[in-house]
Amino acid sequence: MTATSATPQKRTLADEAYTELKSRIMRSALVPGAKLSIDGLAKQLAFSQTPIREALARLESEGLLARRPLSGYTVEPLLSAAEFDDLFEIRMMLEPRAARRAAERGARDLAGARTATVFAESGRAGAGSPGTASIEGLTAAQADVLLACARTPDAGADKLVFTEADARFHNSVAELSGSAQLAKAIRRLDAHLHLHRAYIEPESIGETEVEHLAVADAIITQQPLAAEEAMRRHLERSRIRHRAAFEAARTTQPTSKPRRAKATR
Amino acid sequence: MTATSATPQKRTLADEAYTELKSRIMRSALVPGAKLSIDGLAKQLAFSQTPIREALARLESEGLLARRPLSGYTVEPLLSAAEFDDLFEIRMMLEPRAARRAAERGARDLAGARTATVFAESGRAGAGSPGTASIEGLTAAQADVLLACARTPDAGADKLVFTEADARFHNSVAELSGSAQLAKAIRRLDAHLHLHRAYIEPESIGETEVEHLAVADAIITQQPLAAEEAMRRHLERSRIRHRAAFEAARTTQPTSKPRRAKATR
DNA sequence: CGCGACATTATCCTATAGGATTGTGCGCAT
DNA sequence: ATGCGCACAATCCTATAGGATAATGTCGCG
Numbered sequence A, B: 001m002t003a004t005s006a007t008p009q010k011r012t013l014a015d016e017a018y019t020e021l022k023s024r025i026m027r028s029a030l031v032p033g034a035k036l037s038i039d040g041l042a043k044q045l046a047f048s049q050t051p052i053r054e055a056l057a058r059l060e061s062e063g064l065l066a067r068r069p070l071s072g073y074t075v076e077p078l079l080s081a082a083e084f085d086d087l088f089e090i091r092m093m094l095e096p097r098a099a100r101r102a103a104e105r106g107a108r109d110l111a112g113a114r115t116a117t118v119f120a121e122s123g124r125a126g127a128g129s130p131g132t133a134s135i136e137g138l139t140a141a142q143a144d145v146l147l148a149c150a151r152t153p154d155a156g157a158d159k160l161v162f163t164e165a166d167a168r169f170h171n172s173v174a175e176l177s178g179s180a181q182l183a184k185a186i187r188r189l190d191a192h193l194h195l196h197r198a199y200i201e202p203e204s205i206g207e208t209e210v211e212h213l214a215v216a217d218a219i220i221t222q223q224p225l226a227a228e229e230a231m232r233r234h235l236e237r238s239r240i241r242h243r244a245a246f247e248a249a250r251t252t253q254p255t256s257k258p259r260r261a262k263a264t265r
Numbered sequence C: 001c002g003c004g005a006c007a008t009t010a011t012c013c014t015a016t017a018g019g020a021t022t023g024t025g026c027g028c029a030t
Numbered sequence D: 001a002t003g004c005g006c007a008c009a010a011t012c013c014t015a016t017a018g019g020a021t022a023a024t025g026t027c028g029c030g
Helices: A013-026 A037-047 A049-062 A081-114 A140-150 A159-176 A180-197 A204-222 A224-252 B013-025 B038-045 B050-060 B081-110 B140-150 B158-175 B180-197 B205-221 B224-252
Strands: A065-068 A072-075 B065-068 B072-075
Touching: A013 A065, A013 A180, A013 B038, A037 A049, A037 B205, A049 A065, A049 A072, A049 B050, A081 A159, A081 A204, A081 A224, A081 B081, A081 B180, A159 A180, A159 A204, A159 B013, A180 B072, A204 A224, A224 B065, B013 B038, B013 B050, B013 B180, B038 B050, B050 B065, B050 B072, B072 B140, B081 B180, B081 B205, B081 B224, B140 B205, B158 B180, B158 B205, B180 B224
Parallel strands: none
Antiparallel strands: A065 A072, B065 B072
8 A cells, every 4th residue: 555665755545546537637647528438447447536636626726627517627728729828928028037036146146145154165277177067056956957957858759758847947947046036936837838839840850959959058158138038939939839749730630539438337 | 797785696505615615715714724524515505515625626727726646736825926926027028918808899889890790780869969978989888897896985985995806907907909819818826916915005005096097097098008007007006005005914923823724623 | 390398317515424544642661 | 650451432434225316118190
């Protein structure tokens, strides 16, 4: 029953159901408009109804599911073209600022180094060496993580892998902004966006990586305005790429209604 | 929209519990750090545990409650000064833009009246009649609602009444922006902010009303830049007002830990 | 042949009981 | 006196059963 060997954090069945269902939505295993039956899910996952109910309530609060009070839960439809543009407009308001703040934070930490307690010992003259800790302001670990997130996986990888890496990078920048509120606000936009990332075309992965690296470089070298502008450019180009793929998918696939009912015995 | 008496929408017990608990948090009937017992709430509200559980899951997803997996739910603490400033910085990114879009939308609707689809037949010759619809762009009803929301209640009213009116105005502007995504993003920030609105001082209600009316006027008269600037000014002044009251409250009330638990026995 | 009304079914919502886990208080040894 | 261990209690989590509601299929009529 218990003893899943490596579970550092407590994971209840509700959490398990939540991540499983969210994963299904992200992988498009649950298409928009599909109906989620509480009974069916409970039997399918071998859980009770209560954790399923809790997971559905959370997903509904995140905007991934819609609930009609006595009719059941359904997966929210994909964003329309107008909503999609609106979402990118909001990203344009938040994410460049987050990138700027991330770069500023590094600079501020550096400038305020004198106020840092006993951290002064970090003043080694290794700025020129391209090795481990050539970066000041952000810690080397933070810079490493940021760069790692900026890199996209090997070409040919699954689209899902790429989209997750993309989300990780943007979340990483948001976290580095130093504002938990801002990071949370950005993360909130991610869920809906993630579904549309599936429409990305393989050839744009390389462009994305270049733009990500430009943002990361500006942040690490503490150039706030450059970081802001790089993020803005990246978002604008990303919007165009997604929009094109989005329109293409919309025209090719008019209105398929795969009735994937709960025929699970 | 209107109507509190006529609620044609289905309301389950879970919804009831959700609104009740949220109201208690907003009214500070539940102080930050307080522990919420599922059993206790179920008995207190005369509901079963399931709807309580669903309501708590939703509130947790909104960030109002914190959940420790096998320990229970607690009310999230108030924002720190830094988080408070961060939140206002985000508002500064979103709300002025929303005001601008609201004003632009009115202008666009007016200019693009010919593009309006089949809405022409809904006019029924009433649209042309003057008097009611002296304002162009936005409908008269929308303008009325906006102005009504901009007005603050009579002086001496309860703080809660004022804070709710304030929230209504900002939500109204967000809705009028025409972007459902933007409105949702702004609404998401509201919950945490609402708690801090309780620290407002009575004499600032008048100032707030003046600023609200300035924003509303700019929107109705379709002056996008003026609306954006008015909202920005309002937010900046509002931030200063709240911050002052916030600091005052913090100094007067250093660290009271009212153990309102059942330690009576 | 189309439409409306009715009965049936499936599903959701609610309620209660039992198992598992965490936090707390007491006692004892060092 | 303080730290450790154990046991108790409280609470959460899970499971199952019953009532109520909406959707669906069928029948009869225009």
